[in-house]
Amino acid sequence: MKDAAVVCRELRCGEPVDLRYWAEFGPGSGPIWIYDLYCRGSESTLNNCSSRGGHICAHVIDAGVICSGEKPRLTAGRHQCSGRVEVFHGGSWSTVCDADFDQQDAEVVCRELGCGIPVEVLGSAAFGRGEEARLVNGSDSCSGRVELQYLREWGTVCAVGWDMRAADVLCAQLNCGSAVAVVEVDWFGEGSDHIWADVFDCQGKETRLSQCGISSWSRAACSHKHDAGVICNGSSMAFHEGRVRLSGGSECQGEVEIYFRQDWRRVLLDSWSLSEASVLCRQLGCGSVLNYRSSPSTTGHKHMCVTGFSCSGSEAHLGNCSSAQPVNCSSGEQLYITCSGKQHNTYQ
Template identity: 70%
Template sequence: MQLDSMMRCHIVIGSSVAFHEGRVRLSGGSECQGEVEIYFRQDWRRVLLDSWGLSEASVLCRQLGCGSVLNYRSSPSTTEHKDMCVTGFSCSGSEAHLGNCSSAQPVNCSSGEQLYITCSGHTEARLVNGSDSCSGRVELQYLSEWGTVCAVGWDMRAADVLCAQLDCGSAVAMVEVDWFGEGSGHIWADVFDCQGNETHLSQCGISSWSRAACSHKHDAGVICNGSSMAFHEGRVRLSGGSECQGEVEIYFRQDLRRVLLDSWSLSEASVLCRQLGCGSVLNYRSSPSTTEHKHMCVTGFSCSGSEAHLGNCSSAQPVNCSSGEQLYITCSGKQHNTYQ
């Protein structure tokens, strides 16, 4: 054991091997989830599950800068990684690096199950500068550092997962920086590849890691349906006609605003009629009324046509009502109350 320790010190101090020795990486998952590989005796080797515990898992997630441990288990892959794996790590749990734990031993990979680990990726998440804890600018904490999230790598599925993680229900809307202001400090440019049914962001794959060029002018914001802001936000009604026909008004940024015709199409019209419970679209056109609705209207909705709610489409922008014609729509028929 003493000779082993001396050899290890000799490698750390005097050899080019030291650049890699003891480094770890995860494969077959995301940046903070996957099959564990460690650079051991001049090669990348898988780690066996047999002697692994919470202490070793905690050190590994810390070493990777991936927060805390969510779980560790046997790898779903049965493929052997070369001929040799590693076993025998023993950590107290407080170490910063697996190299500070008692030394491991090489063994044949067929002698046990290989290790798969899921780290949290980040230790905390929050929404700030909103009316409550379920609305605001998205911020994540990696170890001790809080930072904002770049909207370039953010979508409604990731927003849904974040809302679920915060016990705030699902996402009503993704919003621009002028809603909740610019953050400060680090900007996390992670691109979360979520399906939308996960309960924690760490369960989503990460397809990019701090690679997107971003500034605080692109900080992501989210409104969850658990927020008081969600009671009205994104709701629609028709005025100046009948229950399923009229000038379109949407509750946007805490006020009812008319919608401009300029970027409207059959897809958005279908979603609107569906949201109102008014069947299908018969037609949409410019409003016969020339009266401005306050000073601001809304434009820029973009829907696929399958959404249940305009809030699930890409977010719109406020504009002056005089900049375009206002929208009048006729849906096929009323199915329930028009104020949704």
């Protein structure tokens, strides 16, 4: 489907609806140019994807795709036959102004979507304001600088109004899982278009940003040096996120380090309890916790540490506990832990 998404985008035919194999649209003729195609789904043309050629392949297995075309869609509703009306136009999805949209227009939309007849036509952005969203300049489509399209204009999002809950919703909207990090501008560079100063009041359970409460939609005084970036767990960049290790001791004893927001960081002692210690030893496959204390080498290991873990004690992984936050290492003592011993390692 990622390959098909690029085909439909290049042809300006909307989004992929279904794939077809074994030359269901009839066999082609002449050379077979592409074999083993690999697209991330965000490319603008197939030429931007990697592939192999020259493989012996028969036309009886020519690939096919069905694109959505210009059929409208309903989003942010409770089911597939209710929601905000969007149409694919000019290479992207756009909303429809309610000023000239009436019952007859709604009848056409419902008929085209196979949704019967319209029960009610709602205006005033009843299903939330429309937006397109993307992550750019990352290693794949699930990491990068946050950009939103509003009224056909793309713009970056000011990090001042951006948090992990909004990032979780964006990752879900992009089919990229959940967020593992909100990063600063030096990760994915500065944008060049508009800067949207939205403050997203998300609870984290929404499936689209348009379902969150939004305030301050404007071109506010926020420079591109504060552009927000996000890494979702569907990205290859998130592979090590949440891993833990012990240093300066033995395999099951030492100073605690966790890979947090794309870097190894020490953990501060201040918010640590027996519950978190139990989870850590379990994650390392090191049995139960014997003791934890201040690290004997509290000198600055890195410029940032981590604090704020809150576990019940039954979790298998620190990543299942409530989110921690980065802090300066000089703000507290760093953690040293001793676990009972090495067991079968499943979670590290």
